[in-house]
Amino acid sequence: MSAYRENSRRLPVVALAGRPNTGKSTLFNRLLHKRRAITDPTPGVTRDPVEADCAIDGKQIRLIDTGGYKLVDPGTSFHETIDKLVIEKTLETIKKADLVILLLEAGEITSEDEELIGVLRPYLKKLIVAVNKTEGGRNEADAWNLLAFGFEKILMISAEHGDNIGELKQEILKRIDFSKFEPETLNETDSRQVIKIALLGKPNTGKSTLSNRLTGVNASIVSEIPGTTRDTVEGYFRWKSRDFLILDTAGIRRKSKVTDNIEYYSVNRAIKSINDADIVVLMIDASEGLSDQDKKIAALAHDKGRGIIMALNKWDTMPQRKDTLKTAENKIHFQFGQMEYAPIIAVSAKNGYGVDKILAASEKIYRQLNTQIGTSQLNQALEKWLKDNPPPAGPQTRFKVKYAVQKSVNPVQFIFFTSRTHAVNDSYISYLKNRIRADLGFSNIPVLAEIKSSS
Numbered sequence: 478m479s480a481y482r483e484n485s486r487r488l489p490v491v492a493l494a495g496r497p498n499t500g501k502s503t504l505f506n507r508l509l510h511k512r513r514a515i516t517d518p519t520p521g522v523t524r525d526p527v528e529a530d531c532a533i534d535g536k537q538i539r540l541i542d543t544g545g546y547k548l549v550d551p552g553t554s555f556h557e558t559i560d561k562l563v564i565e566k567t568l569e570t571i572k573k574a575d576l577v578i579l580l581l582e583a584g585e586i587t588s589e590d591e592e593l594i595g596v597l598r599p600y601l602k603k604l605i606v607a608v609n610k611t612e613g614g615r616n617e618a619d620a621w622n623l624l625a626f627g628f629e630k631i632l633m634i635s636a637e638h639g640d641n642i643g644e645l646k647q648e649i650l651k652r653i654d655f656s657k658f659e660p661e662t663l664n665e666t667d668s669r670q671v672i673k674i675a676l677l678g679k680p681n682t683g684k685s686t687l688s689n690r691l692t693g694v695n696a697s698i699v700s701e702i703p704g705t706t707r708d709t710v711e712g713y714f715r716w717k718s719r720d721f722l723i724l725d726t727a728g729i730r731r732k733s734k735v736t737d738n739i740e741y742y743s744v745n746r747a748i749k750s751i752n753d754a755d756i757v758v759l760m761i762d763a764s765e766g767l768s769d770q771d772k773k774i775a776a777l778a779h780d781k782g783r784g785i786i787m788a789l790n791k792w793d794t795m796p797q798r799k800d801t802l803k804t805a806e807n808k809i810h811f812q813f814g815q816m817e818y819a820p821i822i823a824v825s826a827k828n829g830y831g832v833d834k835i836l837a838a839s840e841k842i843y844r845q846l847n848t849q850i851g852t853s854q855l856n857q858a859l860e861k862w863l864k865d866n867p868p869p870a871g872p873q874t875r876f877k878v879k880y881a882v883q884k885s886v887n888p889v890q891f892i893f894f895t896s897r898t899h900a901v902n903d904s905y906i907s908y909l910k911n912r913i914r915a916d917l918g919f920s921n922i923p924v925l926a927e928i929k930s931s932s
Contacts, residue, residue, distance in 0.1 A: 488530065488539040489653045492570050494597070495580035496589040497545030500609040504580060504636035505542035508533070508646070526570045528711050533646045536655055541574065543567040546593045571600065576652055578605045578645075581623065583616030583633075594626055605648055606631045612638040671713075672843045675724040675750040677774050678760035683790040687760065687826035688712055688725035716836050724750045751777055755846060755887060756784035756839050763789040763823065767809050775816055779923045782888020784842035785819040786835055792823040793830060818914060818921055838921070845922045846887040855891075855917070856880050862912045868905060876900040878909075879931040890925040901928050 493501040509531050531540040544563035571577055577600055581590055597604055606628045608620040612635035623631055632648060634641045676684040692712035710725040751757055757778040761771055767787075778785050787809065795801055806821050820838045824831030859881050868876050876897040884890040891913065895901055910924045 487658055488537050489575045489655065489658050490539045490541060490573065491531075491576045491578065491649060491653075492526075492541045492543055492574035493578050493580060494543050494546065494567065494571055494593065495582075496587060496593060499545075499580045499582045500636040501545070501580050502527075502542050504578075504607075504609065504634075505529075505540060507636050507639065507642060508540055526566060526710070533650055536650060536653075538649070538653070541570055543570050546589060546596075568596070571597070574603070576603050576605065576649065578607055578649075580636075581606065581608050581620075583608050583611045583620045585619075586623070601627075603652070604628075605645070605652065607634050607645055608632065609634055609636050611635055612640050671720045671722050672756065672839055673722045673724065673754045674756045674758055674839060675726060675754035676758050676760055677726055677750070677778075679762070679768065679770055682760040682762050683826040684725050684760050685710075687758075687788075687790070687824075687832070688723050690826055690829060690832060691716075691721070691723055716833075719836075719840060721836070721839070724754060726750050748777065751781055751783055754783060756786060756842055758786045758788050758835060758839075760788050760790050760826075763791050763795050763805065766805065767812050772813055775813065775819070779816065782846075782890065782923050782925045784839070784846055784922050785816065786838050786842070787816075787819055787821045788831075788835060789821065789823045790826055793825040793828055795823075818923065820921060842921050845919050846889060848889070848918055849886055850883050850917050852882050855883060858912070858916055859909075862909065862916075866908055869900075869902075874900055874902070877931075884927065888925055889919060889922060890927065892927045892929055894929050894931040896931055898928050898930050 493505055495501050505527065509529055526544070527542040529540055531538050544567050546564060546567055577597065579593070579597060606623065608617075608623065608631055611617050611620060611633040614633075617633055620631065620633060632641060632645055634645055636642070676688060678684055688710065689712075692714045712723045712725070714721055714723070757774070759771060759775055759778075761767060775785055775787070789802075789805055802821075802823050805823075809821060810817055820842075822831055822834045822838060824835060826832070859878065863878055868878060876895050879894045879896070881891055881893045884892050891909075893901075893906075893909065906926050906928065910926055913924050913926075914920050914922075
């Protein structure tokens with residue numbers, strides 16, 4: 478039995494289904510009131526189901542945007558393989574959903590529409606049929622012909638322009654028995670605060686495999702084809718009474734290799750997930766080691782003050798010698814010395830080796846990220862640091878550090894008030910950061926420092 482289990486948060490699940498390019502992602506963003514799913518005129522942009530909590534008139538639901546349902550040729554090409562995986566994931570989502578919104582497009586009904594309608598017939602009791610792109614009454618006359626498929630009711634909407642979205646929301650609320658669902662209640666104690674972890678790295682390093690292992694559900698499509706994940710996929714789970722949120726992101730490649738708009742938006746979403754996370758788990762292919770791209774991702778997380786864990790994945794494929802891990806650690810520290818505070822953990826997302834170590838390290842890092850040092854304690858320590866290593870005394874380089882305060886937690890940031898701020902060099906700031914980490918309990922996280930004039 479897995480040590481990880483689904484978070485106790487149980488909200489009614491509402492899934493958006495339809496063939497590609499009917500506007501599901503646009504409707505998803507419209508209901509959320511923010512741009513969460515990638516939208517693009519190219520059919521089939523959404524692959525993994527994209528989930529988010531959504532409030533409708535004060536009622537909470539879990540909204541899922543599924544990949545487009547299409548007719549698939551029985552081939553083995555890249556697109557045919559991906560399409561099959563997307564359809565499997567869509568059908569899984571429809572089956573588990575409490576309510577399904579079938580989104581059709583005003584105008585001619587396609588063979589894909591007809592097949593999906595057939596697939597959804599066993600779920601008619603939990604089905605809402607909405608016809609999109611009917612702004613200003615466009616194509617409404619044709620849309621009413623859909624009643625021939627046996628639907629009791631259809632709604633005319635425009636996801637892009639907002640026409641009749643209020644009517645759709647009221648239909649959603651009317652069709653869900655909220656008494657069956659316990660309201661989300663998170664204990665305010667530290668032990669129940671959700672730790673948000675973003676999985677980042679190059680394509681095909683095992684991010685989705687690790688995400689699925691932790692959440693216990695196959696929310697992310699796993700494929701040997703690099704670049705399968707496009708949207709950021711969220712998943713909740715609990716480990717040792719602690720709640721976690723995993724953000725599975727698109728693989729980040731060098732800018733010169735990003736070839737289309739969709740991948741550009743995917744990479745941007747992945748990078749922006751750093752802002753939403755407490756901790757970044759950088760997934761590194763153990764056989765390849767740390768790349769320049771990995772360094773850039775880690776540097777972005779460092780500059781934001783996020784906790785960082787370097788996960789050497791696919792460790793089961795490495796030589797099983799006693800010194801293999803130490804050799805890999807030494808190589809990373811040599812390549813990226815300023816990141817020595819970040820734990821390096823050997824894992825196999827495929828078989829679960831080392832995964833508990835990632836979570837244990839995450840708990841430790843989270844505690845450090847949320848540690849507040851009293852001003853008195855900080856300045857007593859500062860007095861000792863200045864005595865151990867006084868600032869330069871030259872006529873052009875001298876400055877005095879008067880006192881310090883902790884500005885914030887998560888990210889952990891300190892302000893040092895000094896004379897002659899222009900004279901404070903980077904090496905002395907690094908010295909102060911290192912002493913903070915070593916002496917005040919911040920050994921595994923980046924520390925941000927700001928210099929201000931004492932006047």
